[in-house]
Amino acid sequence: MNIFDEMEKYGHEELVFWYDKTTGLKAIVGIHDTTLGPALGGCRMWPYQKEDDAITDVLRLSRGMTYKNAAMGLDLGGGKSVIWADSRTDKNEALLRAFGRLIESLGGRYITAEDVGISADDMAVVARETRFVGGLKETSGDPSPATALGVLEGMKAACQMVYGSTSLQGKRVALQGLGHVGMLLAGMLRDEGAQLTVTDIHPEETRAKAESLGAAWVEPEEIYGVEADIFAPCALGAILNDDTIPQLKVRIVAGSANNQLKEPRHGLELMRRNIVYVPDYVINGGGVVNVADEFQPGGYHADRAYARVRQIGRQVGEILDRAQEEKIPSQDAADRLAETRIHTLGRVQTTYVPHGRRRRR
Numbered sequence: 001m002n003i004f005d006e007m008e009k010y011g012h013e014e015l016v017f018w019y020d021k022t023t024g025l026k027a028i029v030g031i032h033d034t035t036l037g038p039a040l041g042g043c044r045m046w047p048y049q050k051e052d053d054a055i056t057d058v059l060r061l062s063r064g065m066t067y068k069n070a071a072m073g074l075d076l077g078g079g080k081s082v083i084w085a086d087s088r089t090d091k092n093e094a095l096l097r098a099f100g101r102l103i104e105s106l107g108g109r110y111i112t113a114e115d116v117g118i119s120a121d122d123m124a125v126v127a128r129e130t131r132f133v134g135g136l137k138e139t140s141g142d143p144s145p146a147t148a149l150g151v152l153e154g155m156k157a158a159c160q161m162v163y164g165s166t167s168l169q170g171k172r173v174a175l176q177g178l179g180h181v182g183m184l185l186a187g188m189l190r191d192e193g194a195q196l197t198v199t200d201i202h203p204e205e206t207r208a209k210a211e212s213l214g215a216a217w218v219e220p221e222e223i224y225g226v227e228a229d230i231f232a233p234c235a236l237g238a239i240l241n242d243d244t245i246p247q248l249k250v251r252i253v254a255g256s257a258n259n260q261l262k263e264p265r266h267g268l269e270l271m272r273r274n275i276v277y278v279p280d281y282v283i284n285g286g287g288v289v290n291v292a293d294e295f296q297p298g299g300y301h302a303d304r305a306y307a308r309v310r311q312i313g314r315q316v317g318e319i320l321d322r323a324q325e326e327k328i329p330s331q332d333a334a335d336r337l338a339e340t341r342i343h344t345l346g347r348v349q350t351t352y353v354p355h356g357r358r359r360r361r
Contacts, residue, residue: 001052010063015055016106020098026084027099028054030062031110032077035346038108039079040134040288041065042115042143043099043126047086058082060237060259065288068281070338071315072308074292079110087117096122100129108132113143113291116179116236134291139300143287144180146309150286151181151256152188153313154278155230158252161320162276163229166313169193172228174250176220177235178206181256181284185234186213199223201235230254233280238262240277245269254278267329278316279334286312 007015014031031039041062048054058080066078083099085091103112103126113135114123120135120142127133135143155173156166163171171194175186178200186196196215199222200206207217218226224247231250233239237259245266253260253275260280261267270277286309293305323333 001055003055006055006059010059012059012062014109015059016102018099018102020095020101023092023095023098024085024090025095025098025102026054027081027102028058028084029079029081029102029106029110030058031079031106032059032062033066033342034077034109035342036070036074037076038111038132039065039077040069040074040111040113040292041078041080042113042135042287043081043083043118044115045083045085045087045091045117047090048082048084051084054082054084064258064281066342067335067338068285068288069292070341071282071334072285072289072292073341074288076111076288076292076295080115081110081112083117091117091122093125096125097129100126100133103132104130106132113288134294135287139294140290140302140305142180143290144184146290146306147181147256147284147287148184148188149306150289150309150312151185151232151234151254151283152192153310154283154316155232155252155254157313157316158230158254158276158278158320160317161324162251167193170195171230172197173230173232174198174223174226174228175215175232175234176200176223176239176255177233177257178202178210179234181287182232182234183209185232185256186210186215190214197223197226197228224248233257233260237280240266240270242266245273248273248275250275252276252278254283255280256284258284261331264329264331267331271323271329276320277330279319279331282316282319282334283312 016029018027062080069076111132160166173194175198190213198210198215199220224244227249230252233255240260241262289308290305294300319333323330
């Protein structure tokens with residue numbers, strides 16, 4: 001991999017590699033764009049097969065955060081970090097604190113939070129070494145409930161377009177991935193009267209919980225072919241590809257996973273098949289909206305944060321309407337919305353303001 005070519009391809013500002021010989025920490029921070037403010041995005045701990053996989057993940061995820069934060073109307077840029085390790089066996093206090101030192105060294109250009117493999121308790125350990133942490137228990141807390149709520153609202157907006165009603169009563173949902181967000185979403189869907197078919201790569205931890213919600217269980221490779229109204233990807237990315245899209249028997253794809261499209265052309269393929277795809281970085285934006293509220297004047301207010309999360313359904317509806325009117329894939333409609341905001345506010349910020357009078361973020 002030619003790293004500078006990849007950075008140019010995705011439009012990144014900075015890619016930081018960090019190795020700590022004491023703890024064995026191998027971490028990468030991707031800062032994509034800070035036009036709107038400091039880069040905010042979670043930390044993912046994952047046992048990648050090879051180094052290039054970790055680099056590709058942090059580049060894709062950090063770029064996605066730029067678009068997510070812009071689409072959510074936040075004064076924040078996009079970044080992401082990955083720790084190349086197994087969260088089940090390699091996580092310990094010293095490693096997390098070493099990661100905190102990395103974040104502190106960036107001087108506030110990047111604010112971290114939890115993601116796959118990292119919990120609010122882990123972030124509390126990281127915060128012992130850096131100020132630049134969001135989603136702590138004493139502030140906004142676990143972002144998973146807000147993320148799940150945003151996905152639910154986005155699903156309702158997609159149902160309004162496809163079925164003429166926001167009701168999920170009786171809708172068949174095939175849900176992939178029962179982590180923090182997936183399990184919460186499954187419970188919300190059950191409460192809405194949806195019929196669930198689910199899967200996860202860790203059945204020993206999730207199957208009993210899922211079945212207690214009345215969900216049917218299938219093996220991971222079978223979830224794509226389940227006949228349903230909605231497919232909800234809530235695990236890792238790149239799962240909408242040449243192999244899986246032909247298997248889909250749904251009208252809507254709406255889930256919390258990041259970077260669901262393996263390549264942009266797969267969004268066009270969904271459109272050709274008359275499948276409504278809800279852009280992932282919009283529908284899963286509830287978590288970052290919740291965390292970002294910590295940086296509002298006066299600090300975090302849950303009611304204000306969750307009121308904004310509930311607006312995700314309206315944003316999804318507007319994007320889907322625009323995609324339909326302009327006859328473009330929905331992810332292109334979302335990208336145009338985000339890019340317009342970044343460009344417009346970037347131009348506003350070229351106006352000189354004396355240093356002492358600049359608005360503090």
